[in-house]
Amino acid sequence: MTRIKSLDELKNKRDELKSALSLLDDPDNPDRKVQIKVAMATCGIASGARSIKDFLTAELSKRNIPSVVTQTGCMGYCYAEPTIEVKLPGREAVIFGYVDRIKADEIIEKYIKKGELTEGVIPRNYSTID
Amino acid sequence: MEKQITQQGQLRIALRNCGMLDPENIAESIARDAYQALGKVLKELSPQECINILKQSGLRGRGGAGFPTGLKWEIASKSQSDQKYVVCNADEGDPGAFMDRSILEGDPHSVLEAMAICGYCIGADKGLIYIRAEYPLAIKRLRIAIDQAMEDGLLGKNILGSGFNFEIKLRYGAGAFVCGEETALIHSMEGKRGEPTNKPPFPATSGFMKKPTNVNNVETFANIAPIILKGPDWFSSIGTKNSKGTKVFALAGKINNVGLIEVPMGTSLREIIYEIGGGIKEDKKFKAVQTGGPSGGCLTEKHLDTPIDYENLIEAGSMMGSGGMIVMDENDCMVSVAKFYLDFIVGESCGKCTPCRVGNKRLYEILEKITQGKGVMKDLEKLKNLSYIIKDTALCGLGQTSPNPVLSTLENFYDEYYEHVVEKKCRAGHCKNLFHYVINEELCVGCAACKRCCPVHAITGDKRMPHYIDSNICIRCGECIEKCSFDAISIQLEPKILV
Known part of the structure; x- marks a missing residue:
């Protein structure tokens, strides 16, 4: 990446990145993607989040679902690890807890393909500063 | 598995991006x-x-x-x-x-x-x-x-x-x-x-x-x-008069939703434990919250509605600390909790100043004695005096605050100390010398599952007849209570004597 030389450049770059993200999320965009975040702080990894991430990445491409699976830090729901956040284009993000392989498979088949909620949804319990 | 949680009141400032983005990108x-x-x-x-x-x-x-x-x-x-x-x-x-x-x-x-x-x-x-x-x-x-x-x-x-x-x-x-x-x-x-x-x-x-x-x-x-x-x-605009903004707490211990939370200063302990934390595990009775780590103290039921900020916590005999909150229920023995923190301090004291190096070791020994049922009333006084001496004379913050767990449990749970020392009982069933496992004759079916697993052969009884635990032999390992399918074994303060 090139060096960012001024505050204006930084602002432009932020806006570019933001619009790229919102494009992914736009249900009318042909290149839209399902965005999945896997909580992978030490605690998440210890409860098996890494294999869930690998599983999701492999299965989603196998099942031809355009998606990005990324890692994040702790989401704060330690009691329900591993936790993942699924964002279908144009819809509110949903957080699932206690995700093992069976659960992950169910989430792909039920929620990502058909939009039906499965068990284990954790309601977002906080507000942020945005 | 789906838990209905009506959690509100969290506001994430320090944690605003945690769980939102890839930290490696x-x-x-x-x-x-x-x-x-x-x-x-x-x-x-x-x-x-x-x-x-x-x-x-x-x-x-x-x-x-x-x-x-x-x-x-x-x-x-x-x-x-x-x-x-x-x-x-x-x-x-x-x-x-x-x-x-x-x-x-x-x-x-x-x-x-x-x-x-x-x-x-x-x-x-x-x-x-x-x-x-x-x-x-x-x-x-x-x-x-x-x-x-x-x-x-x-x-x-x-x-x-x-x-x-x-x-x-x-x-x-x-x-x-x-x-x-x-x-x-x-x-x-x-x-x-x-x-x-x-x-x-x-x-x-x-x-x-x-x-x-x-x-x-x-x-x-x-x-x-x-x-x-x-x-x-x-x-x-967020927080209380003298404590602004939010504070991150790590909820741990006997609480349903163990996790990381961030709440505005001034949120009450009740909201944190019962609303955000989802209540005490297995619906047991809340006993205390330890905040501030080994330098902090315990907050009890009477503090449940205190708005949490720097000043109020100090006043309640604890401190904000870095934000660990360990929730304890009725099965936790407060004398043992104080002993646990002293054990930690004894291990972590750098040894440079005498009050911290020697004083905390002595505190630990007195607590050990009490949990073994060998304490006398004078020990309680000694604990208090020695704690104040360490507080006043230790070199750094670690030593000056190290007796806090003792002082705060003595203050809030004096009756538990008293029971340990005078009645030789531990109501939480934690101190091994101060309680007994007892089999309820009416519930016991004589399946002998406990008898087979007892490592010291303390359990006797004929087949299909109520069994009996000899408290003098029992080492309180708790194996039998785990094995019993009929909930016939319980923790009692008095042993059962066969007549």
């Missing part, structure tokens, strides 16, 4: 406003203006003692020197606390950015993060974050064309609890023994390598950028 951080505050400070504000914003915001140090951050920066900025340092204290050592690790693992750029802002304000071009080697993932992500920020020109030389230089290096700690104390931390970074020294001189005048040094906690740094971007009035 700076682009995602930039998309979420990382380094905007640094850019604004470098372009639009003088160091003093920036310090004034922090002073107005009312932000206080999140490491525990609650010193006003703006004031701390101002003192460091006024120290004259050719070289100054910004240090981030990431030596998180309280049992049950994991806030700082989560911030570093989830949003490292928020800390790096704030350190650079601090460097600009106090006139430092070098930053150091003191992090314990037990946090390998946090270290890895910090390294990646620093490299990426350097590459993008957000750290390093001539940041964003302002002419301001700032670089950040990591220093590893070996996990000693005392190294969270700032003078000990600085000595450890210099390669010396991690032992504290008397203050003054404060690090702000003579710190790392005898140069003015500003030490802040991870969570404090994580609060800086939003204050700069959204303004001091926004920040000071």
Whole structure:
């Protein structure tokens, strides 16, 4: 990446990145993607989040679902690890807890393909500063 | 499995990006406003203006003692020197606390950015993060974050064309609890023994390598950028009169929703435990919350509705600490809890001053004696007196606060101590010499499952007849209570004697 030389450049770059993200999320965009975040702080990894991430990445491409699976830090729901956040284009993000392989498979088949909620949804319990 | 949780009242400022972005990809951080505050400070504000914003915001140090951050920066900025340092204290050592690790693992750029802002304000071009080697993932992500920020020109030389230089290096700690104390931390970074020294001189005048040094906690740094971007009035509108903003707590222990939460200052313990935390495990009775780690104390039922802020916690005999909250239920013995923390302190005391090295060991021995059922009433008095002596005479913050768990449990749970000493009973069923396992004859079907698993053959009884545990032989391992399918075995304060 090139060096960012001024505050204006930084602002432009932020806006570019933001619009790229919102494009992914736009249900009318042909290149839209399902965005999945896997909580992978030490605690998440210890409860098996890494294999869930690998599983999701492999299965989603196998099942031809355009998606990005990324890692994040702790989401704060330690009691329900591993936790993942699924964002279908144009819809509110949903957080699932206690995700093992069976659960992950169910989430792909039920929620990502058909939009039906499965068990284990954790309601977002906080507000942020945005 | 679906739990209906009606959680409200959390507001995430320090944790704003945790769980939202990939900490190993700076682009995602930039998309979420990382380094905007640094850019604004470098372009639009003088160091003093920036310090004034922090002073107005009312932000206080999140490491525990609650010193006003703006004031701390101002003192460091006024120290004259050719070289100054910004240090981030990431030596998180309280049992049950994991806030700082989560911030570093989830949003490292928020800390790096704030350190650079601090460097600009106090006139430092070098930053150091003191992090314990037990946090390998946090270290890895910090390294990646620093490299990426350097590459993008957000750290390093001539940041964003302002002419301001700032670089950040990591220093590893070996996990000693005392190294969270700032003078000990600085000595450890210099390669010396991690032992504290008397203050003054404060690090702000003579710190790392005898140069003015500003030490802040991870969570404090994580609060800086939003204050700069959204303004001091926004920040000071959250919280209580003297404690502004939010606080991250690590909920642990006997609570349903173990996890990381961030609530506005002034939230009550009841809200945290019953609403956000989802209540006590297995619907047992709430007994106490330990806050502030080994330097803190216990809050009990009567404190459930106290708004949590720095002052109220001190008044209740505890302290904010770094934010670990260990929830205890009726099955926890408070004497043993005090003993656990003393055991921790005895292991972590650096040994430099006598009150802490010897005094805490003696405290531990008295507690050990009490939990073994050998205590006498005079011991309770001794505990109290010795605690005050240690508090008054120890060298550093570790020693001065180390008797707090004893004092606070003595204050709030005197009757439990009394029972241990006089009646030789432990109502929580925790101290092995002070309770008995008893088989209920009416529930026992004589299946002999307990008899077979007892490692010391303390259980007798004929087939299909009620069994009996000989308390004199029993070692209280608890195997039988686990094995019994009929809930016939229970913890009792009196043994059953066969007639």
